[in-house]
Amino acid sequence: xxxxxxxxxxxxxxxxxxxxxxxxxxxxxxxxxxxxxxxxxxxxxxxxxxxxxxxxxxxxxxxxxxxxxxxxxxxxxxxxxxxxxxxxxxxxxxxxxxxxxxxxxxxxxxxxxxxxxxxxxxxxxxxxxxxxxxxxxxxxxxxxxxxxxxxxxxxxxxxxxxxxxxxxxxxxxxxxxxxxxxxxxxxxxxxxxxxxxxxxx
Numbered sequence: 249x250x251x252x253x254x255x256x257x258x259x260x261x262x263x264x265x266x267x268x269x270x271x272x273x274x275x276x277x278x279x280x281x282x283x284x285x286x287x288x289x290x291x292x293x294x295x296x297x298x299x300x301x302x303x304x305x306x307x308x309x310x311x312x313x314x315x316x317x318x319x320x321x322x323x324x325x326x327x328x329x330x331x332x333x334x335x336x337x338x339x340x341x342x343x344x345x346x347x348x349x350x351x352x353x354x355x356x357x358x359x360x361x362x363x364x365x366x367x368x369x370x371x372x373x374x375x376x377x378x379x380x381x382x383x384x385x386x387x388x389x390x391x392x393x394x395x396x397x398x399x400x401x402x403x404x405x406x407x408x409x410x411x412x413x414x415x416x417x418x419x420x421x422x423x424x425x426x427x428x429x430x431x432x433x434x435x436x437x438x439x440x441x442x443x444x445x446x447x448x449x
Contacts, residue, residue: 259409270319281296355375386428412437
């Protein structure tokens, strides 16, 4: 399998970390949506990353679809439980992690507008939404080893990818806040399958 995209993207990174955690072999092509736009559009008409090229040539786009397929490939190690209350618990935490990350990404793009097109109020609103999501995850992180109990799940992987992305591109959003989530992030990054995917710039 071939993972397309750079781990600067939290959505590419959660895919890479999940492949590692599930023990699924892959190579990575760290294409940029700016410098390599044409190559990415050849795989994903939306021009977005990640994309995952399967061994038979099928291309999966969007990290949610990729992660669902990966769990099917390694059902005994799946990072989202397949059914019941445990699945709903993880999906609730995962929704918070994805939502916080999406708002953080939007705030980051807002900050990169040309000066004459900056919209500070919108950036502040997006950052506040991201902070609210991280605060909810921080409360979950206070209650156990991982967000959903004693086992690491996709909620943890996604939260760590989003939190580290914030630290890289908009550190002011999280600085001095979310100490339980920061501690969880540090525990997760001590696991090579996750820590080795951190963006090095």
